[in-house]
Amino acid sequence: MTDVDATDFAVVVYREDDQWEAEILPVALTEDLTGLIHALRQQPSLGGTIGLVSVGDDFFVAIRLVAGEAMVFLSDVTASVDWALAGQVLDYLDIPIPEDEELDQVLPVGDMSIFSDLGLDEMELGAISGDLELYPDEMLLSIAGRLGFATPFERALDAVS
Numbered sequence: 001m002t003d004v005d006a007t008d009f010a011v012v013v014y015r016e017d018d019q020w021e022a023e024i025l026p027v028a029l030t031e032d033l034t035g036l037i038h039a040l041r042q043q044p045s046l047g048g049t050i051g052l053v054s055v056g057d058d059f060f061v062a063i064r065l066v067a068g069e070a071m072v073f074l075s076d077v078t079a080s081v082d083w084a085l086a087g088q089v090l091d092y093l094d095i096p097i098p099e100d101e102e103l104d105q106v107l108p109v110g111d112m113s114i115f116s117d118l119g120l121d122e123m124e125l126g127a128i129s130g131d132l133e134l135y136p137d138e139m140l141l142s143i144a145g146r147l148g149f150a151t152p153f154e155r156a157l158d159a160v161s
Helices: 029-030 035-039 077-081 084-093 122-129 136-147 150-158
Strands: 007-017 019-025 047-056 059-066 070-073
Touching: 007 035, 007 077, 007 136, 007 150, 019 150, 029 035, 029 047, 029 084, 035 047, 035 059, 035 070, 035 084, 047 084, 047 136, 059 084, 059 136, 070 077, 070 122, 070 150, 122 136, 136 150
Parallel strands: none
Antiparallel strands: 007 019, 007 047, 047 059, 059 070
16 A cells, blocks of 8 residues: 555535535545546535545645536646646646646636636636645635535545544
8 A cells, every 4th residue: 555645635525405515535536537537426416516636735626517517627737747637637628738838837727617606706716726825725625615615624634634
């Protein structure tokens, strides 16, 4: 068994009986976009399912399944050079991995409106993911707070630490 950095995690968030619930997913899914989407599809939820993944101190991925469709957001396109999951997200989005001269800016890619209908618009999501003072887990906690599931999200993370 490999020693995995404690900052790597994957969480599934869903609504059950009009309440947000969150559960930790196997850490192996922090390296496997296809497996992550498959795991999210296994969680029954009337309003769709959200997957939140933090990898190292570098980036996060948000996935939202609604009516069978997967919306995907990556907080930092430059992470695709060093991290398998980020590269898989770019492949999924049909975006080329940036060239060396394009690696000077931290830019998000994917569905910027992934949470718009839940109250987190594109500008705010961009501001959160572009805040270089925050680690990815802190960015995800901020998103969870804006969307109303900070408490179950923190509870899920506490279960693994």
